[in-house]
Amino acid sequence: MALHIEKIAKSRISEVDFNNLQFGHEFTDHMFECDFEDGEWQNPVIKPYQPILFDPSAKVFHYGQAVFEGMKAYKDDDDKIWLFRPEQNQERINISAERLDMPSFPKDLFFEGLTTLLKIDSEWIQKGEGNSLYIRPFIIATEHGISASASNRYKFMIICSPVQAYYAGEVRVVIADKYSRSANGGVGYAKAAGNYAGSFYPARLAREKGFQQVVWTDSCTHEYLEEAGVMNVFFRINNTLLTAPTSDRILDGITRKSIIQFLESEGIDIEVRPIKVTEIVEAARKGELLEMFGAGTAAVVSPILGFSHQGENFELPKVENSYASFIKKSITAIQQNKAEDKFGWRYEVK
Template sequence: MSLKTIHEIDIVKAPHSKIASVDFDNLIFGNTFTDHMLVCDFKDGAWGKPLIKPYEPFLIDPSAKVFHYGQAIFEGMKAYKDESDDVWLFRPDQNLERFNKSAVRMAMPEVPEDIFLGGLNEILKLEKDWVKKGMGNSLYIRPFMIAFGTGVVAAPSTQYRFMIILSPAKAYYSGEVKVIIAEHYSRAANGGIGAAKAAGNYSAQFYPQKLANEQGFQQIIWTDDATHTKLEEAGTMNVFFRIGDKLMTAPVSERILDGVTRKSIIALAKSMGIAVEERSVLVEELIQGMKDGTLKEIFGAGTAAVVSVIRAFCYQDTTYELPVQDDSFALKLKEKLTNIQYKLEDDPFGWTVKIG
């Protein structure tokens, strides 16, 4: 695919760049932002002209509905630079599609392709120097939309603000991840907003995540809200299980996010001859797999880490240590996927899109 051109956009350049003051070797994920941001407002039933301007705070009314009724959605993407200094995106059409599905579910207006992808193309051309070469280096992209309309009546807003901000990032090393399987708390429920990238989904995870951290676990594997027997997601990532030589992951649903990394890993695995099943995986299958030696790997998949290997899981106060695999599916898939993202291998799927 190619990025749609945006014909109507205003650009106000920052008088000075702060890039020289940034230590790119010691970045804290999501804490440093580039010189510019994109802003586009929706009011009177239509989107206005997008504006790229210097990154800065902005004023918002205390009664803005984002504060009171939580109308806020976002996406997570990355830009990569190859050895020829070209900048690439990875499957941005999928992020736009999911963003607009989230918007519909949250009663917010959909963002047109030319504003989302065309505007992203323009701001990335402006911020190209912030994308550093080398495996592990990237520019994290955060498109988001908030309810900007005022008033504390419990009803959808009539005004919204769409924005894109950019943050340089290094390789995301999570180390040895230990998880606890949820037995009480749920990430999402049928009929809810679990499949939307809504801000409230993530804030609701913070308390059970805090409890897990206090017990020495880095993440939670969420289970279904009704029975707590079906394994669904790992923290904020989709989760995969290797039982024997088969890879399994929960199907997308109202409760489970349709992850871009998830669907890419499924396609890659199939192309590599790995059998994949999209079905509900039960907690009891993991326990049995540990007993008979068929459970080989568990890993999370998401934009930040790409693949996060899980070394142990806890269920009902018993911790199970997973064996180290010489032929790890997780590591093979991560290498293949990142090589495509960084243009170190051919992209037979047509997933990568050049900025320019």
């Protein structure tokens, strides 16, 4: 099927202050859109970024059939545009869609829409340290009617937002012992919109106590550590990094799997295994817990300075030449085409 392109009459780029961007609040001139009707995806179009009209009974509003991805595009000093492991995002949005009984989106159309959109809005991808274009593909249910069943109509879209280096400030976390992000047999491994909605309330309770985020634990016993906020989480005990294995409760993060592969290539000890809360608390008491950090698309790596568990607070030591800073510097250099990509992660938009 042919991709139709409608270009904006006048770009809004001159209205944007690229030196003072609030994450995810400014959007590029165009967006990609495609509809699923009569059992197939059809009418792919790139058109000016604009509001979209839905029936109030659209099933996305009532039954939460919505999945999404997060990606970034970078521009190097030669004005070449690079993506980071985009095939992983394409595969994962369809894994998420399947779990919510939504149709998969074709790989060739995903890449045609994405790369064409990036080339049309290439001026929005700013060069320079920390600058990138955040990309949000998503699928939502659009059939009207409030019968409790899967939709038979959907909309796939890609919107893009220029961003600067993500800095979360000083982060301290609470280890969850009541609320859960996901459960066995649930949708935790999918990037389903409802996963994030359910996490906001516990996160607010944590902020009210002076913490910035929640480290989630397993829903059955709250004995095992899983994720940090909306990121995968790593722990450094002495010179070994630990992270939990993926499961139907834990998102298979692309940054997470990249960090694991990178560390293995560097000969740094990393263990992917279940991690007990008591193990981390005991390591902190002994002074052996040297680092904690989250890993995800927005920040790549976000250091955690301290944590609380059942009212007991722990501060982590300040470590010179931290693993977190080494990983972030190394991964971002690959993403921005400033270092050799021996893994084949970069994807050039031509």
